[in-house]
Every structure is written in C-alpha cells, then in structure tokens.
Amino acid sequence: MMKGETIIFWLLAALTLGTALLAVTSRQIFRAAIYLLFSLLGVAGIYFWLHYEFVAAVQIVVYAGGIAVLIIFSVFLTQRSGEDLPKPSTGRMLVAGLATLSGLALVMFHVLKHAFPVSILEPSTATVADLGRRMLHTGEGGFALPFEVVSILLLAAMVGCIVIAMRVKNKNL
Amino acid sequence: MWSFAALADLIHEELNAQLDPSWVLAVEMILVGLSAIGLFALLGLVLVLMERKVSAFMQIRLGPNRVGPAGLLQTLADTLKLLVKEGITPNGVDRLMFNGAPFIAMIAAMLLLAPIAFARDFQIWDLNIGVLYVSAVSSLNVIAILMAGWSSNNKYSLLGAMRSGAQIVSYELSAGLSVLTIVVLAGSLQMSEIVASQADGWWVFKGHVPALLAFVIFLIAATAETNRAPFDLSEAESELTAGFHTEYSGMKFALFFLAEYINVFIVCAIGATLFLGGWMPLHIGHWAGFNQVMDWIPSSIWFFGKTFFLIFVIMWFRWTFPRLRIDQLLDLEWKYLLPIGMVNILLVTAVAILGWHF
Amino acid sequence: MFLKEYISDITGAVGSLLKGMRRTGYYFLHRGEAITQQYPDNRDHMGLPERFRGEVVMPHNEQNEHRCTGCTACELACPNGTIKVVTKFEVNAEGKRKKAVDRFIYHLELCTMCNLCIEACPTDAIKMAQHFEHSVYDRSQLTKILNRPESKLQDGVE
Numbered sequence A: 001m002m003k004g005e006t007i008i009f010w011l012l013a014a015l016t017l018g019t020a021l022l023a024v025t026s027r028q029i030f031r032a033a034i035y036l037l038f039s040l041l042g043v044a045g046i047y048f049w050l051h052y053e054f055v056a057a058v059q060i061v062v063y064a065g066g067i068a069v070l071i072i073f074s075v076f077l078t079q080r081s082g083e084d085l086p087k088p089s090t091g092r093m094l095v096a097g098l099a100t101l102s103g104l105a106l107v108m109f110h111v112l113k114h115a116f117p118v119s120i121l122e123p124s125t126a127t128v129a130d131l132g133r134r135m136l137h138t139g140e141g142g143f144a145l146p147f148e149v150v151s152i153l154l155l156a157a158m159v160g161c162i163v164i165a166m167r168v169k170n171k172n173l
Numbered sequence B: 001m002w003s004f005a006a007l008a009d010l011i012h013e014e015l016n017a018q019l020d021p022s023w024v025l026a027v028e029m030i031l032v033g034l035s036a037i038g039l040f041a042l043l044g045l046v047l048v049l050m051e052r053k054v055s056a057f058m059q060i061r062l063g064p065n066r067v068g069p070a071g072l073l074q075t076l077a078d079t080l081k082l083l084v085k086e087g088i089t090p091n092g093v094d095r096l097m098f099n100g101a102p103f104i105a106m107i108a109a110m111l112l113l114a115p116i117a118f119a120r121d122f123q124i125w126d127l128n129i130g131v132l133y134v135s136a137v138s139s140l141n142v143i144a145i146l147m148a149g150w151s152s153n154n155k156y157s158l159l160g161a162m163r164s165g166a167q168i169v170s171y172e173l174s175a176g177l178s179v180l181t182i183v184v185l186a187g188s189l190q191m192s193e194i195v196a197s198q199a200d201g202w203w204v205f206k207g208h209v210p211a212l213l214a215f216v217i218f219l220i221a222a223t224a225e226t227n228r229a230p231f232d233l234s235e236a237e238s239e240l241t242a243g244f245h246t247e248y249s250g251m252k253f254a255l256f257f258l259a260e261y262i263n264v265f266i267v268c269a270i271g272a273t274l275f276l277g278g279w280m281p282l283h284i285g286h287w288a289g290f291n292q293v294m295d296w297i298p299s300s301i302w303f304f305g306k307t308f309f310l311i312f313v314i315m316w317f318r319w320t321f322p323r324l325r326i327d328q329l330l331d332l333e334w335k336y337l338l339p340i341g342m343v344n345i346l347l348v349t350a351v352a353i354l355g356w357h358f
Numbered sequence C: 001m002f003l004k005e006y007i008s009d010i011t012g013a014v015g016s017l018l019k020g021m022r023r024t025g026y027y028f029l030h031r032g033e034a035i036t037q038q039y040p041d042n043r044d045h046m047g048l049p050e051r052f053r054g055e056v057v058m059p060h061n062e063q064n065e066h067r068c069t070g071c072t073a074c075e076l077a078c079p080n081g082t083i084k085v086v087t088k089f090e091v092n093a094e095g096k097r098k099k100a101v102d103r104f105i106y107h108l109e110l111c112t113m114c115n116l117c118i119e120a121c122p123t124d125a126i127k128m129a130q131h132f133e134h135s136v137y138d139r140s141q142l143t144k145i146l147n148r149p150e151s152k153l154q155d156g157v158e
Helices: A005-024 A029-049 A053-079 A089-115 A128-135 A142-167 B004-018 B021-058 B074-084 B095-111 B130-138 B142-153 B155-186 B191-194 B208-225 B250-275 B288-295 B299-318 B328-356 C004-027 C071-075 C116-120
Strands: B117-119 C056-057 C081-090 C095-107 C127-129 C143-145
Touching: A005 A029, A005 B021, A029 A053, A029 B095, A029 B142, A053 B155, A053 C095, B004 B021, B004 B117, B004 B208, B004 C056, B021 B074, B021 B095, B021 B250, B021 B299, B021 C004, B074 B250, B095 B130, B095 B142, B095 B250, B117 B191, B117 B299, B130 B155, B130 B191, B130 B250, B142 B155, B155 B191, B155 B208, B155 B250, B155 B328, B191 B250, B208 B250, B208 B299, B208 B328, B250 B299, B299 C004, C071 C081, C071 C116
Parallel strands: none
Antiparallel strands: C056 C127, C081 C095, C095 C143
C-alpha cells in the first residue's frame, strides 16, 4: 500500500507535468499562460512537499505572482490574442520533440547513473535567518558577491525602465 | 479551562485511540477542511451583514431590518436566493476559464487561512515562513481576477481585470514593506514567534513611529489589495458595471463575493497578528497584575476582537472616501506609500539594531 | 522646497481624510439621526421634510372662496402644459363684466413638481401640498379640477 505522502507526490507530479503538457499543446495563448501558471504552482507544491518552504514561497512570489502575471498582461495587450494560434508546422514540432527527448534522456541518464547514497545525517532545515546570513557572508561559502552583482543588474534594469518611460520635456513649448 | 487548543488536543487523542496514525492524519485533514469551509460560510454571513449595517449607520440609514430580529437573517435569505439562482454561462465565453475562476479565488483565499493563529496554540500550519507564505499566496488572487476578466469576453470585465492586476501588483510592494518592518522588529517570519514577541506589548505601541507608520501603510495597502473602496477600480459599478464579475451570476458570483470578504478577513487577521499582537492579550511591560487580568479574557476573543476592529476600520474607509482615479491610485502608491515605506524600513532597522524599541 | 511641499501634501491629505472619517464616525455612533422613513409602517406619524412637494392644490376658505382670478399666469409658466385654466366672464355686483376662473384643470400625471406655477401666481391662489399617495388604476383620474364647484373668488383679491 502506498503511503500518503507518496500519493501526494504523484498527484503534484501529475499536476505539474499535465499542465505543462497542456501549456505547450494549447492553441489559445491565454489558456497556455494559465496552464503554465499551474505547472509552476505544482513545482512550488513539490518544494512544500520537500519541506523547502522558503524556496516554495519564493517560487510562488516570483513565478506565479510575478512572471505569470506579466505574461498574462502581455497577452492582454496583444492584438487578436483571443483567436486560436495557427498549428505549428510538422518540421518544427519534430525538432521540438527531439530537443525535449534528448533533454529528458540526458537527465534520466544522470539520474539513473547516480547512486543516491542513503544519508544518516539529520535533514537540516534552512531558516530564513541562515539564508540571510549566507547571502551577506563575504567569506567561504558566502554569496555576497553574486548577491551584489544581481542587485546591480536589477538596478541597471530599473534605470533602463525609467529612461525609456521618462518623457523628455520639450523646452520650446 | 475550555479553549480551542484543548478541544483540538481532545479530538486528536480520541482519533488516535480509535484509528491508526495515517488515517488519523486523513481524518484530521478532512476535519480541518470542513471547519475552514464552515468558518468561511459563517464569515460570509457575518461580514456581509456587518458591511450592510455599518454602511447604513454611516449613511444615516437603518440598514436591513426586516428579515429576522433586527434584520439578522438578511444575509441568510440572500444566500438562499443566490443558491437557487441559475448560474448563467454566456455564449462566447471561454468556458473552462470562466467556470474555473471563482474556484481559484476561493482556493487562494482558503490557502491563506493556514498560517493564521486563531487562538493560543491553535493554528492550522505554523510554518517557519508564515508571513512570506501569506504574501506569496495572496498574489494568486490576482490570477483569478485576470482569468475571470479575460474569459468573460466582455470589454468591461477585461478593463476591470487589467486595473485590478496593475493595482494588486503595485500595492503588494508597500504591503510587503510594511510587513517587513514587523519582521525586522520581531526577528522572525513565523506567525507564532511574531505573536510571542508581543507578550510585553503590541508592536504598534512598542515600535515607536516606524511601527505606527507601517501600520497605516499596511491598512491602506490591504484595502487596495482586497479591491475595496476607495480602491475598488476593478469593479467600479458606475464606470465598469462591476468589472471582472459583470458576467457572473448565481453561485459563481457568490463565490467571488465571498472570496472578497474572506480576503478582507484574512488581511485584517494578518494585520492584527503583526501589529496588534494576534491572540496575545493587551500586556503592558511588567505590570503583572494588569497582565493577569487581561489573560482572563480568552485568546480567541482577543484575536477575533482585533480582527473585527480592523475590518470595521476598512469598512469605515469604504463608506467615507470616494473612489480614486487610476492615475491617482498609482500616484499614491509609487510617489507616496513606497518611498515612505522604504525610508520607514531604514528607520525601523536603526530602531531594531540600536534596541530603541521597548 | 520640494520636501516641505511633499510633507505638507501628506499632512493635508491625512487631515482631510480624518475629517471625513470623523463625520461618518459621528453618524455611526449617533443612531438617532437616521433619516430613514419606514413607510408605510409609519404612515400616521411620518415626518415629511418641509420642502417636499406632492401635488398642486388650491386652498379654499370656509365660505368656499378661493383666490384665483383666472389670470392664467400659472398656465404660461408651466413648462409642460400641466395646467389649463378655463375662464368665463361674470357680471359682478356693479354690473361690470369680469374675467373669472371657470375650471382650473390640473394634470397631475404631467406635473414634475417644479414649483414654477406657484412662483408665477400673483395672488397666491395655488400652493404645493405634501400628499403623495396618488396611485390610481385609471390615468383619467389624475386629471383634477382644483376649484371646487360653486366656489367664488375671495373678496379683495385682484
């Protein structure tokens, strides 16, 4: 008999994969965006299942709350987005299928080859305080430099947005 | 002494005596789900009646007073009406999305119930990132609104959904920043620890000006995030004919309606937990006698009292202020609330590091 | 200075918002000021506002006399033809022929209660009454003749 948590895992995996499949096969772009959202939520569910609550919450904030909403907004602003998309050509579908299959093969190869040693160590729960300390730690195992680099990247993006959005005042008026 | 926690323990022991552990978990999950649904139904009835009475009193009217004593059964009658009404699905809508959207709204509201501490030691799921979880899951609500607006195939619905999206995405920032001030002060994201940190006084009193400022910002942002007047642009009756739920009728409309009120309750519960101490009775420093007297009042009454006080304040906003225009709405967020919130978080960090709070 | 303006903006806004909230809060706490009329439960002791207009009436005194001279000023003033004054010529005590009102016809179904006729009347012969329960089954019942049968012009009204 399957244990409860195994059932939950299979349900989450089915949700993630099923909606992901629907997202790529749907001919309506808005539906595809919503299916993608559910797929991302399924991934968040798996993180919760693994007790990585922080990563799960960040997954929801960033992907479901941020990126999916952004995608949906751009769908709203697209012309004729309510119509069915044209069917992709067979050649492209073939290439896409091949790429997917080779990716799957690569992952499966590594997963099957890797011997997962059963650890007897206590599972460590990373609290938010630990994460924060590691994030600003400059020494060994710290992520201060990547953190700052990402910040600069985001700052540059923000400045770029402001420059694009700012209207130059015409002095002749 | 009788309390929610004791009741939960009693049920847990009873079930453990009768069944094997995995079934206990399943039965408990079902019980929690049922009580959550029960709470929702009750809250819907109470809050809608409260809203109607508060609005009437503020507009010098009497409010519903015909069904039952003093109109207390009015919302029950309304619910009955909505239940037997035909749920119309108009031609030309995206059926799957149209019928799914109300349920997404309800599920998002339901998920938010998990980390809320209703009474002493009485919480569905005390996860260690409680506050982050709340701000993450509350962003799912916008998806339901966008789905409803798009699938209705109606320009008013679409406009309402767009406005709502822009609004929620922007106000999430200041809501997050104001929540963060309390996280900085309490030093934890876990709901139970935040409540425990207020055992010698609520943060709104202990945290000086920054906490008070954050409280005000939180209230404004919460009102905006729940799409309530004066920020109800997404359903503006007079310009968008109810916005994203124009095409909904019967029970599907009722679900949206209920989800709105549940969201109000949840947002106020979070506000009460963060700023007003959740179920923690009013304690002042080391006045042992005073604190003991306050402890006599059950913790659930403290929690629901504070939550309903905040709900009342939000209703007070609704029935006092006129609706904002979309540019005023975004001005308020980006030019006022966000800069103030950012300065405020620097202030509160200084307060926390220097240990100026009580 | 920019910052000063910014802060005074905020305090001004908060002040005015609080003012509004104080007003509604006052009403919330003072239930006695509710203006709702629970009609028809309180038909007997209903407090209608002073300026409420229900219909046009022509007051008569005990001698069955009114003050209407039949000058038709009200008929001219009426924007939608609600009033029709039918005049006749009467011979008075001095043997003079004089214009007088025969039938003052008032179409309640057309009336918008705009009060212009009352303002136009030089002799204050008509006024607005507060009676408002006008519903009838036949529209023709709404056409009324305001001067009572056999009524006369009050003495001294020119």
